[in-house]
Amino acid sequence: MKEYQSWGRVFHYEHKIRPVLWRDSDLRLNELDAPVLPFGLGRSYGDSCLNDGGYLLDARPLNRFISLDREKGLLRCEAGVSLAEILKLIVPHNWFLSVTPGTKFITLGGAIANDVHGKNHAYAGTFGAHVTQFELLRSNGDRLLCSPTQNTDFFKATIGGLGLTGLILWAEIQLKRIESPFIEEDIIKFDNLDEFFEIAADSEEAYEHTVAWINSSATGASLGKGLFMRGNNAAPPFAETPHQPSDLQITVPFDAPDFVLNKATMRALNALYYGQQAAKIKHRLAHYESFFYPLDAILQWNRGYGKRGFMQYQCIVPYDDNHRAIQQILEKVAASGLTPSFLNVFKTFGDYPSPGMLSFPRKGVTLAIDFANEGQATLDFQDELDRIVLDSGGTGGYAAKDARISPAFFRAFYPQMDEFSQYVDPKFSSSFWRRVTGRRANNQ
Numbered sequence: 001m002k003e004y005q006s007w008g009r010v011f012h013y014e015h016k017i018r019p020v021l022w023r024d025s026d027l028r029l030n031e032l033d034a035p036v037l038p039f040g041l042g043r044s045y046g047d048s049c050l051n052d053g054g055y056l057l058d059a060r061p062l063n064r065f066i067s068l069d070r071e072k073g074l075l076r077c078e079a080g081v082s083l084a085e086i087l088k089l090i091v092p093h094n095w096f097l098s099v100t101p102g103t104k105f106i107t108l109g110g111a112i113a114n115d116v117h118g119k120n121h122a123y124a125g126t127f128g129a130h131v132t133q134f135e136l137l138r139s140n141g142d143r144l145l146c147s148p149t150q151n152t153d154f155f156k157a158t159i160g161g162l163g164l165t166g167l168i169l170w171a172e173i174q175l176k177r178i179e180s181p182f183i184e185e186d187i188i189k190f191d192n193l194d195e196f197f198e199i200a201a202d203s204e205e206a207y208e209h210t211v212a213w214i215n216s217s218a219t220g221a222s223l224g225k226g227l228f229m230r231g232n233n234a235a236p237p238f239a240e241t242p243h244q245p246s247d248l249q250i251t252v253p254f255d256a257p258d259f260v261l262n263k264a265t266m267r268a269l270n271a272l273y274y275g276q277q278a279a280k281i282k283h284r285l286a287h288y289e290s291f292f293y294p295l296d297a298i299l300q301w302n303r304g305y306g307k308r309g310f311m312q313y314q315c316i317v318p319y320d321d322n323h324r325a326i327q328q329i330l331e332k333v334a335a336s337g338l339t340p341s342f343l344n345v346f347k348t349f350g351d352y353p354s355p356g357m358l359s360f361p362r363k364g365v366t367l368a369i370d371f372a373n374e375g376q377a378t379l380d381f382q383d384e385l386d387r388i389v390l391d392s393g394g395t396g397g398y399a400a401k402d403a404r405i406s407p408a409f410f411r412a413f414y415p416q417m418d419e420f421s422q423y424v425d426p427k428f429s430s431s432f433w434r435r436v437t438g439r440r441a442n443n444q
């Protein structure tokens, strides 16, 4: 039997599973004997897609396309369709997702429920900013058509609403025109944090997509060194042969033994990745697959962290605090004694308001760091990071990633959670929501 897990593989919960086969089914959610939660492709890292002891409404069978307006770029499909399936349909018609996260193996419903962000936040905001309407099924059987002009309160609460306001049955999104499936990409090596911020500022105007990888083991004058990737959609004719992604997909077949990803190997991986590029700047014409989804080429790479799983910490700190908070965080990470992280992503968020009541992104610099699960030490360490983030006026507790934030920190980062609570369906709940609100399974 398939185990329903989240990406970090830290939690092993028992669920009752209800696949949702048809969008017009009478699901009689009210009659179920435990709380329910929609489930997409389980690409959330922590427990926001889990519902210990309750029901998961598996939305993947809702995988039908409804319509595509090829002139206007309006796509309507059921909520269980994945971004990978959408791309297969739309790219040949010169359309692309207006916003995409770092994996295409997520569902449309999951993208809305976490109001996910991509590498172009300053240009396009979050995924929810391009949702034109959706249908929401409540546990009492009500079906609400939600848009910026209809049921607007449920529209705002459901975007970034963590699956708690009801089940999204289908949604319509505005796509973005592209000239080709390729990206004109620069990869620039930077030696420290100051240089990262200089390149980020220089790239702001001219590049739609920007992201950086940093070496979390670097210290002193090299603190925050890494590789900066920036790019724009490329228009033919091309002066060079585009770099095509390999069709080869590697699958990690079993849990890595602990000795594979230990402190020494992680440090070596960090050094290797940084050192792979000798030149200061490299230019290439990259396929969108390798530019947006480099990790998707290794299926189930999450098994590389071994049986105990891993956690991802993501925060946003102010852009204009002289890099104080980000420097403190990186110094703490390097000195922590925890297994160094390999996946450390650094991005800037623009001044683009998120449409969701509980959405995570806001203007600032966001850092995402993976931590192998080393038990209490990993949990305590992330509390320390939360303290730095809070003191800086930033935000933590991104529900798509979080597996451990305390109720007090969550409330401090999301004071709007009480307003949001009014829209939570009385039958819907999640392990995450119970943890951060301190409520029990019956929402009491």
Ligand SMILES: Cc1cc2nc3c(=O)[nH]c(=O)nc-3n(C[C@H](O)[C@H](O)[C@H](O)COP(=O)(O)OP(=O)(O)OC[C@H]3O[C@@H](n4cnc5c(N)ncnc54)[C@H](O)[C@@H]3O)c2cc1C
Binding pocket: 007, 037, 038, 039, 040, 041, 042, 043, 044, 045, 048, 049, 059, 079, 080, 100, 101, 102, 103, 105, 106, 107, 108, 109, 110, 111, 113, 114, 115, 116, 117, 118, 161, 162, 163, 164, 166, 167, 168, 169, 295, 400, 401, 430
């Ligand atoms: C390699 C990798 C890279 C990532 N990169 C990014 C990134 O760059 N930016 C970013 O923002 N996130 C990123 N993520 C996180 C990921 O995009 C989100 O967690 C996303 O929400 C997962 O979607 P899913 O379909 O797997 O949903 P799940 O993880 O199964 O569920 C996520 C939430 O959506 C709700 N939900 C699912 N379907 C429905 C529905 N039909 N109706 C209502 N609610 C629903 C669930 O209840 C849950 O609260 C990344 C994840 C991975 C593994």
